Amino acid sequence: MTCRGMSAIRGRGIHYLHTLKAANVPAELIKNGQDRVIDASLTLIRERAKLKGEFLRALGGAKASASLLGVPLGHNSSFLQGPAFAPPRIREAIWCGSTNSSTEGGKELKDPRVLTDVGDVPVQEIRDCAVDDDRLMNVIGESVKLVMEEDPLRPLVLGGDHSISFPVVRAVSEKLGGPVDILHLDAHPDIYHSFEGNIYSHASSFARIMEGGYARRLLQVGIRSITSAGREQGKRFGVEQYEMRTFSRDRHLLENLKLGEGVKGVYISVDVDCLDPAFAPGVSHIEPGGLSFRDVMNILHNLQGDVVAADVVEFNPQRDTVDGMTAMVAAKLVRELTAKISR
Numbered sequence: 292m293t294c295r296g297m298s299a300i301r302g303r304g305i306h307y308l309h310t311l312k313a314a315n316v317p318a319e320l321i322k323n324g325q326d327r328v329i330d331a332s333l334t335l336i337r338e339r340a341k342l343k344g345e346f347l348r349a350l351g352g353a354k355a356s357a358s359l360l361g362v363p364l365g366h367n368s369s370f371l372q373g374p375a376f377a378p379p380r381i382r383e384a385i386w387c388g389s390t391n392s393s394t395e396g397g398k399e400l401k402d403p404r405v406l407t408d409v410g411d412v413p414v415q416e417i418r419d420c421a422v423d424d425d426r427l428m429n430v431i432g433e434s435v436k437l438v439m440e441e442d443p444l445r446p447l448v449l450g451g452d453h454s455i456s457f458p459v460v461r462a463v464s465e466k467l468g469g470p471v472d473i474l475h476l477d478a479h480p481d482i483y484h485s486f487e488g489n490i491y492s493h494a495s496s497f498a499r500i501m502e503g504g505y506a507r508r509l510l511q512v513g514i515r516s517i518t519s520a521g522r523e524q525g526k527r528f529g530v531e532q533y534e535m536r537t538f539s540r541d542r543h544l545l546e547n548l549k550l551g552e553g554v555k556g557v558y559i560s561v562d563v564d565c566l567d568p569a570f571a572p573g574v575s576h577i578e579p580g581g582l583s584f585r586d587v588m589n590i591l592h593n594l595q596g597d598v599v600a601a602d603v604v605e606f607n608p609q610r611d612t613v614d615g616m617t618a619m620v621a622a623k624l625v626r627e628l629t630a631k632i633s634r
């Protein structure tokens with residue numbers, strides 16, 4: 292596909308805003324309506340999380356259990372907006388009959404003590420009501436906190452573009468009362484102060500996280516598209532950037548990580564484009580020279596630490612192969628992260 296073809300796709304993205312901005316309509320009418328829609332959205336997530344939490348506590352036997360929360364948001368991407376359509380495709384692939392419901396280490400995904408689902412934050416419906424991003428990011432964070440409210444549930448967030456990691460990590464850190472260590476797998480450091488004027492850009496989420504003090508350590512792995520500004524920002528925030536060009540040298544260290552001691556735990560953020568595009572073509576930013584799927588599995592399986600929450604972001608179904616290969620890749624990342632979280 293040519294780049295011109297790609298901007299045509301971008302032009303067909305989601306554009307719900309603007310229709311509620313007539314000058315002669317009282318602002319309070321709109322504000323009150325937005326409040327009601329947001330309340331209703333949070334109520335459905337709260338009640339689903341509450342039911343699943345009560346159910347697991349009644350069953351007993353789970354100390355920590357992954358619960359899926361979809362965040363279908365794509366408008367903070369600097370290029371394509373397809374990640375807004377990812378959560379249902381990932382769920383479909385998790386339960387695809389072509390494979391069984393066991394994780395590699397033998398956990399059973401159909402056991403609710405291992406995995407539950409509280410549904411999606413209705414991002415498009417909220418944006419359709421002309422809610423701005425300051426508020427939308429708060430709704431995403433509130434939704435994460437509603438899941439964490441229900442012990443033993445822990446949020447496993449389905450993106451969405453990478454901008455969602457900022458409100459999610461902020462919520463996790465606020466809820467736990469301190470910073471976490473973050474393992475961030477990505478081709479890009481996503482640490483620009485802002486990108487094309489957008490402080491909520493998917494290229495800026497880790498600048499917001501580091502500024503907010505939500506992470507003690509940030510380890511970025513898989514990096515192979517980084518500018519001098521990205522390296523400077525990394526130094527400024529004390530980020531540990533592991534670039535692909537030295538991966539063979541760093542492999543042993545990265546496949547034996549121990550994180551989260553002395554802080555509130557470990558957060559894992561997986562951008563699907565950390566993988567080489569040979570393994571995961573369905574991403575917005577094709578960047579050759581990445582990790583193999585098994586490299587990622589080795590890093591995740593061998594990581595020692597209490598994983599308090601995680602996300603899988605930047606899967607773009609509009610760029611996937613016709614048979615949904617990258618959906619299966621994203622789903623397997625979610626399945627293995629589920630195994631990592633649940634115990």
Ligand SMILES: [Mn+2]
Binds near residue numbers: 477478479564565576
């Ligand atoms: Mn990326």
